[in-house]
Amino acid sequence: MSGDGSSDSLLDLEFAYTSYWDSCRDLYSPYYFCRRPIGHEGVHAAGFGSGRLRWQHEPNHPPHMLS
Numbered sequence: 767m768s769g770d771g772s773s774d775s776l777l778d779l780e781f782a783y784t785s786y787w788d789s790c791r792d793l794y795s796p797y798y799f800c801r802r803p804i805g806h807e808g809v810h811a812a813g814f815g816s817g818r819l820r821w822q823h824e825p826n827h828p829p830h831m832l833s
């Protein structure tokens with residue numbers, strides 16, 4: 767995963783500097799919501815380390831997890 771702004775190191779930084787109220791909060795599950803900034807480019811993401819999740823979410827469709 768690189769080139770689309772969703773590398774692990776970039777996500778770590780984004781999460782560290784983005785407060786709950788400034789984050790996208792796209793809901794993947796009751797336990798995961800997007801921690802990237804509102805209006806971010808590319809995939810939604812949440813979690814740290816081995817718990818990291820990335821997903822896409824089209825309107826009117828359930829979230830689609832990316833491998």
Ligand SMILES: [Zn+2]
Pocket residue numbers: 790791792800801802806809810811
């Ligand atoms: Zn998002």
